[in-house]
Amino acid sequence: MVTTNTTWALALADATARLAAAGLDEPEVDAALLLGHVVSASRTMVRLFADRLLDPAQATALERLVARRLRREPLPYVLGYQEFMGLRFACDQRALVPRWDTEALAERAIAALRAACARRPEEQPCVADIGTGSGILAVTLAHEVPRARVWATDRSAPALALAAENAAALGVAARVIFAEGHLAGPLPRDVAFAGIVANLPYIPSGELSGLQPEVRDWEPTSALDGGADGLDLLRELATAAPAYLSPRGWLLLEHADDQSDAVRDLLAERGYADLEVVRDLAGRDRAVWGVWRP
Template sequence: MEINKLIKLGVDRIKGRPYGNPILEATLLLGKVLNVDKVYIYIHGDEEVPDFIAEKYLEMIDRRKEGYPVQYIINEKEFMGLDFYVEEGVLIPRPDTEILVEYVLDYIDRVHGNEDIDVLDIGVGSGAIGISIAYYRKNANVCGVDISDKALKVSNINKERFNLNNVTLIKSNLFENIDRNKKFHIIASNPPYIPKDDIEALQEEVRDYEPRTALEGGLDGLDFYRRIIPESKHHLHEKGLLIFEIGYNQNNNVRDMMEREGFINIETLKDLQGLDRVVLGIKG
């Protein structure tokens, strides 16, 4: 069958789903089995696809139809202009998280210039935050920690993929396995922040296939901020930056916690939808 026809067939099968972008998803899936990019699919619509490849593609389409995230099928998610490897068991990086990374890149330039600095990413997952910072700022020595073996496997794959020697990945329950005397210039985290009772209401793609350990932040979603904020003071240099991604309605709570722990110059950044998405402050 031809590329155009396969795309149409795929779109027809998955277009009833409540979330997603059927044309883009069908294009990504066909691109994956043909080992070509999106543009190739767009401009080679008449090209004939061998049956065994078409079958593989349609199997993937059926998997997607069941709600399985397309990024886990193709093992890839673009973040900060980089193609991250992802697989089931690790959170798929979200575009909103780029706001945090962009702030940190700009902050490094403004405050540290080219001087060598230490950055900690708590809950590194695929490496979206820490690996992007290490990729774009070679003077940043990034330590990424995660409690999940799968996250460490995937972040190590991405460290290799982008050929980085300024990244260290450690299995750790928050700060537990970090040297007690180690200090960082920046601590960044996108911790699990969904309240326990809100998990069931999430879209199927997230609820059924993304890891709970990456999502759930306790009864009110704030457990990780409660644990990280007080301890981060010990691991930050004087005037160090603490920066979090937050849930859209957690701004006041997280700001209060940071104020109570003596952080200053606290700021909130909004996402593209105008929702509170990032809170940051300086160790006072």
């Protein structure tokens, strides 16, 4: 129990011990981030100024946050934010916690959009993010490629509300259009999209019950469940996407690290060319890129 007149060091040790006893993977990191959040200090500062005292309000706030984490609520939900591509995104139960793995997808799409801008300086490439969740892909693309015009869809209205808040907070709301609906259905038919990115649910339904509690009990099932083999929505989007893509437009689909062969196959079967597997920083297969050549 965190009490008043406790030093930061003692509060950190107490929170770490309780989080460790609850079986969390990185109790000390979590404890330092929670304490840092309460006292507005980085993890390093928390250790450097370990002899400072918590005031009563801080002690109460820390106790509440530790209690939430002890219930296995994901750390980013407890903190209320997650960093993605160097940007801070608000994060809560309305949408999936942003994963750093997805940065591989963002980087590939940014490179393609920047190349398109360099080839045609007069153009403003249009790009779509299907299943935008908290908006990390849509907002990052708009932020990193100022000439890009971005559409983002999701079937979850609460997720779209969070994504719109993130677009506003990061200064790109004027260049991102959010639309509620099924996959690419809400996209306009009179826009030729240079590319479509999607991090859709891809976990096989039968594997959901075996996920760690942070994911299984807290993140929206609608953001996780990809059907029998996990690829139902990826297949459907790959079939639908050519109706929205410009000639030589691209589709970039995130998947689990053991699904790259299956995703390559489903794109090849539908006529996509120049297939390329995109890997994350750990070298794991993370997404497949394909170009639509009518």
